Each structure stands twice: as C-alpha cells, then as structure tokens.
Amino acid sequence: MNNQTEITRYPNRRLYDRNQKKYVTLRDVEEMILAGQTVRVRDSKLDEDITKIVLIQILVERHPERLDLFPPAFLQEVLRADQMTLDWLSLYFRNLKLVMKGFTGSVDANSIPGFGLWQSIMPSALNLTNPTNSAAETNDANSPAADSPNTASQDVNRQLAAKVLELERRLAQLEGDAD
Known part of the structure; x- marks a missing residue:
C-alpha cells in the first residue's frame, strides 16, 4: 500500500x-x-x-x-545565519541522525516517538542548507557509505577540519584588520 x-x-x-x-x-x-x-x-x-x-x-x-519548541533566540539566529552557520547546523543534524541511527540499530525506530520525524527531515534539511555538496558529501541514506560509521565519521572529521581551517583564516584576517 x-x-x-x-x-x-x-x-x-x-x-x-x-x-x-x-x-x-x-x-x-x-x-x-x-x-x-x-x-x-x-x-x-x-x-x-x-x-x-x-x-x-x-x-x-x-x-x-x-x-x-523553538525559542525566539534560535529563530532569530536562523534568520541571521550565514552559509557557514547553516553548514554547521547541517553537519549537526547529520551527526544527530547518525547517533540516532546507531541508537536504534537494535530497536524498531517506529517504537520511539518522534524518531520517524527525524528520519524524514534530515535528508531534506541537508540538501536545503547546503545544496552545493557533492554526492560523496551528502551520502544517501541507502548508500553503503552511509551505513558505515567509519566512513561517515571520516567524512565528518574532514568537514570539521575544513571548517576549523576556514574559521582560523577568518580570525587571522579579522585580527589583521584590527591592527
């Protein structure tokens, strides 16, 4: 049906x-x-x-x-968010999905109230907040790479490292402007 x-x-x-x-x-x-x-x-x-x-x-x-459920401060920050913030939020939700998937590995996900909601919105949230990601970065939930915690963890680590480097570069630029 x-x-x-x-x-x-x-x-x-x-x-x-x-x-x-x-x-x-x-x-x-x-x-x-x-x-x-x-x-x-x-x-x-x-x-x-x-x-x-x-x-x-x-x-x-x-x-x-x-x-x-969404405090006004959070909604205001979402409205103010730049692409880097949206990328971080996307990464956060991706990690949350991985954790929830691992948590429910031996449990029927339908028995956890609200879990179906997270499963349904996570892929769309990832695609909307960061449409420039390649297929390798936004692993499809049905792909073998998405099922492998090590592969997903390595991707997350690479993305986090890139974000840290970008933040360090921006900080150095701001510090240079302050002098």
Missing part, C-alpha cells in the same frame, strides 16, 4: 488530493499525517514542492503551542 498522498495547491489556495480526487482542507491534511500517511504538496503553477510551507502553516494555524 502506498502511504504517500499527492496534493496540489492551486493559486486560490485550495488543496486538491489527487489520490482521492477531491478538495481537502488543512485539517484533512493534518489528519492524513496523523494517520501515518506521507503527504507531498506541489504548487500547481510553479510545480514546486511546497510541503514544508504547508506543514509550517498547519503548525502556525492549528498548533502554535508546538512552536514553543
């Missing part, structure tokens, strides 16, 4: 469930998600994936209390 529901959003903001061939509301989309379905929303004009936008809209309109 295919658990993915395809929804199209039209310019008038109406949502059309292509699987059921009927218009749906945000509440219907939320109920689909709560029932375990994967929902994908595409803009009818631009043919872009706008799933994240619709999910955020559901959170803002229907569950504003859940946004307390």
Whole structure:
C-alpha cells in the first residue's frame, strides 16, 4: 500500500488530493499525517514542492503551542545565519541522525516517538542548507557509505577540519584588520 498522498495547491489556495480526487482542507491534511500517511504538496503553477510551507502553516494555524519548541533566540539566529552557520547546523543534524541511527540499530525506530520525524527531515534539511555538496558529501541514506560509521565519521572529521581551517583564516584576517 502506498502511504504517500499527492496534493496540489492551486493559486486560490485550495488543496486538491489527487489520490482521492477531491478538495481537502488543512485539517484533512493534518489528519492524513496523523494517520501515518506521507503527504507531498506541489504548487500547481510553479510545480514546486511546497510541503514544508504547508506543514509550517498547519503548525502556525492549528498548533502554535508546538512552536514553543523553538525559542525566539534560535529563530532569530536562523534568520541571521550565514552559509557557514547553516553548514554547521547541517553537519549537526547529520551527526544527530547518525547517533540516532546507531541508537536504534537494535530497536524498531517506529517504537520511539518522534524518531520517524527525524528520519524524514534530515535528508531534506541537508540538501536545503547546503545544496552545493557533492554526492560523496551528502551520502544517501541507502548508500553503503552511509551505513558505515567509519566512513561517515571520516567524512565528518574532514568537514570539521575544513571548517576549523576556514574559521582560523577568518580570525587571522579579522585580527589583521584590527591592527
């Protein structure tokens, strides 16, 4: 059984469930998600994936209390973030995913509340925050390299070393400007 529901959003903001061939509301989309379905929303004009936008809209309109998970200071920093910060955040989430994957190696991931969420958002978070990564840097979760903790660890170490060198270079440049 295919658990993915395809929804199209039209310019008038109406949502059309292509699987059921009927218009749906945000509440219907939320109920689909709560029932375990994967929902994908595409803009009818631009043919872009706008799933994240619709999910955020559901959170803002229907569950504003859940946004307390993100303190205002964090949200402000995300808005201020430069590419280096986004790269670091991407690396952080990648490492978190590796740790969670190792933690759940002998446990059914579906038995841990919220773990499915992390599994589903990590790849997209990595691709959105650092679209210039090569395939080798953003190992696909199904690739053999992604399954190897040593390979992933080596990649992470190389990336961290490159970041440290870049920070040292920037610091030296700033110190030179201060003189």
